Amino acid sequence: MKRVCILLLGAFLFSLCEAKEIPLLSNIYGRSYISLNGKWNYIVDPLENGYYGYRLTPKKNGFFLNEKVKTSSSNLIEYNFDTAQSMDIPSDWNSKDESLFFYEGTVWFKRDFDTRKKAGMKYVLYFGAVNYNAKVYVNGRKVGEHEGGYTPFNFDVTKYLIDGHNFVVVKVDNKRHPEGVPTVNMDWWNYGGITRDVLLAEVPEIYIEDYQIHLAKDMSGYISGWVKLDTTLSLQNIEFEIPELQLKEFLRTDSSGKATFHLQAQPELWTPEKPKLYDVVIRYNKEVLKDEIGFRTITTKGRKIYLNGNPIFLRGVSIHEEAPFRQGRAWSKEDAVTLLSWAKEMGCNYVRLAHYPHNEHMIRVAEKMGLMVWSEIPVYWTIQWKNKKTYGNAKRQLHDMIYRDKNRCCVIIWSIANETPHGKDRDYFLSSLSKYARELDNSRLISMAMEVTKAVDNVNELKDNMHKYVDILSFNQYIGWYRGTNESCRDMKWKIPFEKPVIVSEFGGGALQGKYGDKTERWTEDYQEELYIQNLKMLDRIEGLSGLSPWILVDFRSPRRQLPGIQDFFNRKGLISSWGIKKKGYFVMQRYYKNKAGLY
The missing domain is CATH 2.60.40.10 (Immunoglobulins)
Structure with a gap:
């Protein structure tokens, strides 16, 4: 009972002086650290009983205290991390626990570790990402919280650690909210959990926090x-x-x-x-x-993109952070090597990492493999354009994306949005983000995935007020899948009324790997193959075409895709199945990129 009282008092006192996020440690993998990856105990808490009392007020004795159940005590404790199930971290609970496949809500995670503090040193607890809202406690004391599922964050936990045994508890909540970024409507799986590396870094009392190194512009x-x-x-x-x-x-x-x-x-x-x-x-x-x-160097002039002063065509593909050969969130260096090797084999010199900042391993592996990168924040479809908190959230994610990867020369494009509806409020929101990105980093190009959804007399014209705020005009189009037929491609024309380079950031269609039939039969590899053949002929007619990133490299999980026997909660637009088998469309792109490579 005495220990419980001490824990309660400590939690209360430290809640009055809760730590805040500190600026991110640049180059975390170049630091001295211990990994906290591995087995974490977890408790599913759909009603958030571990955080709120029955009057929905925050508890002072929540699950974060990690109290121990003792048979000799009369104290009522209705949870026990030590006897709870364990899960490998990093991972997502949707793929690790079949009972949580569709679950969105709160799960508590706990990890024990030992440390010996050194005099004159600070200790920084680093998370590569937690989706979506994280509240972090060390030894029962709250050290801070973070909102946003795809960017890293860290806390100075020096004063919270003790010599010997320590524990960290993280309350993870991946519920979607209308004001969130992304919002409630999305076409990828809302994987919940501690989805990237957890590290405890040791740095001097005064340390190198950040740096930027580049060619003088x-x-x-x-x-x-x-x-x-x-x-x-x-x-x-x-x-x-x-x-x-x-x-x-x-x-x-x-x-x-x-x-x-x-x-x-x-x-x-x-x-x-x-x-x-x-x-x-x-x-x-x-x-x-x-x-x-x-x-x-990366620049544009007229309708061309120049790398190191030489014109270049971006032979790309879009990629989700979906693990190859298994279902779930990709997070490791090995995952990155597999995905990016498939892109290289296809003939790519560029990848669009959609629709959020991917893990740091993806960026660093891409850099070593010679793949240029488009990196994006999840301002996706329709969000609350008038909501100041929503804008602040998007701005923070943009900041954190640029902050982490500003020294990675492979990143050539910062993308601020995908398929957003036109309107005055949206234009103000996105133009503000574009200006902010340039303030943070003026050495890269700015773009966003726009839409071209209608044709008048078979003429598709790009009309978007955001053309003034981007360096590259990028748009998604799905002729042959969501509008028209594959035969429609033969008559389609394109009008781009702006003197800027063009990237077709998405095109494609679905196919179940191993399903064959007539080239007019949807969901077959033959239909997807014909779609790519006809689309490439059509897109080659676009004046200023400087790159492509077809949708998408690998099939990925999506709750929007429900067709039994075909989709089964997968978006089947991948050129490769989730088990690594290449579809016929993959080889269409491979041949096309081989020819393009000979021209540049």
Whole structure:
């Protein structure tokens, strides 16, 4: 009873001084850390009894205390993490527990771990992603919470840890809300859980918080950037080195704790054919942070895209974060290698990672494999355009996407939306996001997936006020699937009244792998094959066509797709089945990209 009282008092006192998220540790995998991946105990809590009392007020003795049941005690405890089921983390509960296949709500997770704190060090608890709302507790004390299912976050938990045994509890809630980003209507599975790596990083009391390194945009022959400490100390010495380029510079921080540099250099430029990366070393006091950085330029002029000053055609494909060879959320480096190898084999030099920021392994593997990347936030279909909180949520996710991957040269496009309806409120919302993205990073291109859904006299015209705020005009179209037939492609014409490059960000149709028939029979591989043949002939007629990312590389789970015996809760537009078997349409794209590669 005494222990319970102490826990309750501690929880109450610490609730008064709850920690907040701290700025994300850049390059988490270059830090000193222990992994908290592995078996976590979990409790399903559909009524949130572990958080609210029967009057729906937050409890002071919720599941986060991880109280122990003792036969000699009269204290009533109606949960027990130690005897609860366990689940591998990272993962999603929908694919790991068949009883939770359709579940949306709250699940509590608990992990025990041991640590020995070192004097003069800080400890940062890092989550790659939790979908969708996470409340995090360490040793029964709340350290903070995070909203958003696809971006990383971390907390300074130094004062919450003790030497020896510790435990972390996370309340995960993936219920969809009208004001959320994404909102309640979506065409992919709302996988719930701790879906990416959980790490406990050890950093010095004053540490390297963030940095950016890139080719100087308007200074040929220079590498520019900055390094920032987690404090506002000035006149601190930071050593910056790229050994292969024989660059070594001693930097001094300003009053904000930031040191900038412009160094003369002629690095070999990163290309899909030769994805050159340089070892970079940053030192501050005893802290040494290493990364691999590539250098390239990406620009547009007229209706063309230029990589390193050379015109390029983006031979791409769209990808969801769906695990290959199993169902569930993809999260590992091995998943990334499998998915991106299939794209490379198809002839891709580019991938559209839809419809949210994918895990960091996907970005880093793409960079090493020579694949350019379109990265996107889940402003998807219709959201609450007038809601200031919704805008703040989208803005935060945009910030976090750019913050994490700003040093990854493979990322060439930040995308701010997908298939959104036209309107004044939407235009203001999205144009504001576009301006904000440019403030954060003006070295990349801005785009979004627009729509072309109607034709007048077989002429499809792109009309969208957002054309003023993007560098590339991208749109989705589904002639042969949602409108018209495959034969319709032969007569369709395209009018793009703006002098900007064009990417067809989605096209395609569904096919059940292994189902064959006449090329006019839907759901057969033959129909999908013919759709791709006719669509490619049609799209090649678009003036300024600079890239394609057909929908989609692999079949993926979606609750919208219910047709028994065909869809079975899968979107079947994949060029590859969820079990890794290539459909006939895959080889149409492979031949097309082989021919395109010879032209650029």
